[in-house]
């Protein structure tokens with residue numbers, strides 16, 4: 360079976376994608392510098408799939424080490440490039456860190472592809488490129504809006520770097536995947552989201568509050584122009600999201616792509632508010648999440664959800680997990696983490 364390089368493969372979306380790739384018979388090589396993940400993730404992947412993927416502790420910013428890695432694994436057929444820093448607030452404080460980490464690593468990988476005769480590239484992008492869309496649900500044809508943070512800018516510029524590179528070298532092919540809001544964990548509860556420090560994202564904050572690690576959740580704003588006043592997002596199950604990467608890789612390897620660069624929205628098509636997520640989480644899991652409404656968070660988009668029909672029709676991929684099951688999986692993962700830390 361084909362060998363796939365997964366950069367950032369011990370991260371949240373990366374680790375779930377490695378599981379789905381291995382389940383489909385692909386051989387995986389992970390490159391990760393563990394800056395925002397843990398080596399123990401490999402144990403979780405092995406427990407679920409029975410296979411421990413090859414792992415190289417390398418920073419993708421390090422061109423020489425990446426070159427050596429490609430020499431060692433000399434028959435890689437496709438790359439899925441997750442490795443990136445992703446905290447919006449931190450990117451505002453440390454813009455150069457974000458431009459270096461996210462863009463230099465992307466450039467390194469793209470530059471090394473022809474040297475090592477690799478043609479296929481899947482890129483982790485984000486619905487953040489749409490900013491606040493004028494029309495909802497948002498399609499891939501919606502205009503890219505000025506980025507609201509250096510992080511968001513790295514995704515926009517990253518997409519442009521890929522398009523320009525492939526325009527100049529038509530033997531490359533890429534699929535750009537624009538994620539909406541991934542949540543939940545693998546149903547085995549062996550892998551899940553593991554944020555460093557205080558979580559920025561909604562779901563890990565919800566689960567950490569429910570288990571008592573945080574006193575209360577702050578709901579950022581209830582005065583938005585939405586039915587209940589809180590922001591709306593398209594929350595997508597992380598395993599559904601991971602499966603889309605397997606489809607994308609197969610599409611590239613089998614030459615089914617319609618053009619050298621294709622861009623897909625990965626979402627459910629359903630928008631849910633912060634309060635709806637909170638209430639559903641409490642209901643399906645039978646736990647309380649203490650929370651207060653506070654002011655708006657700077658830079659938040661009021662509402663965004665995907666039109667996923669292009670991905671549904673062209674990739675033949677659809678998000679199938681319900682939000683209830685997804686919120687249960689997030690809670691099971693948090694509980695498993697608590698059990699593990701008690702045992703230590």
Ligand code: UFG
Nearest residue numbers: 445485486487559560561562564577578579590633656659
């Ligand atoms: N929220 C709270 N309280 C919290 C955390 C979040 O109310 O403690 C709210 C936010 O205000 C927002 C919603 O929950 O309305 C979702 O917030 P997240 O931080 O989980 O997600 P965002 O939509 O802000 O950002 C996510 C990714 C970014 C990415 C962006 C768009 O974290 O990396 O989607 O793709 F850029």
